[in-house]
Amino acid sequence: MYRTKLNIVELEQGDFHTLVNGRVAGKAVRMVLDTGASHTCMDYSFAKSLLPALLTREHDGVTAGIGGDGFEVHVADIPDFHVGRYRLENYANMALLDLTYINLAYQRLRRNPVQVILGNDFLVEHRAVIDYNQKILFFEK
Numbered sequence: 001m002y003r004t005k006l007n008i009v010e011l012e013q014g015d016f017h018t019l020v021n022g023r024v025a026g027k028a029v030r031m032v033l034d035t036g037a038s039h040t041c042m043d044y045s046f047a048k049s050l051l052p053a054l055l056t057r058e059h060d061g062v063t064a065g066i067g068g069d070g071f072e073v074h075v076a077d078i079p080d081f082h083v084g085r086y087r088l089e090n091y092a093n094m095a096l097l098d099l100t101y102i103n104l105a106y107q108r109l110r111r112n113p114v115q116v117i118l119g120n121d122f123l124v125e126h127r128a129v130i131d132y133n134q135k136i137l138f139f140e141k
Helices: 044-050 100-108 120-125
Strands: 002-005 007-012 015-024 027-033 041-043 074-083 086-097 116-118 129-131 136-139
Touching (some): 002 015, 015 116, 041 044, 044 074
Parallel strands (some): 027 116, 041 086
Antiparallel strands (some): 015 027, 015 074, 041 116, 129 136
């Protein structure tokens, strides 16, 4: 069983986000833990700047979410992906999309940007348990 610390931040009164620290290809990233997100996704521009040789492919599935619908989604295999200290050598088919909408909101609230949304695909596959009282995410390999 793995565990990593959660950081629960109040963006505005009564408006909370749960953040997790991680790493991608050795670079520290901030992730929003989003139980309403179907897929884990990474900001497309961030992924391409960090991994310029990254091979991406278009994704034709349903693309609806809080940022609207019909937006362009790519997928890629992300090498060296960490959630806390847990390392996946290769995160296959990571969704890549524009996270500008969330980072503009963070900027207005004087918060640091996020690069990843940790979604239900990861949480279900790794049998995650969120303990809000202890501020810990537990999950299996």
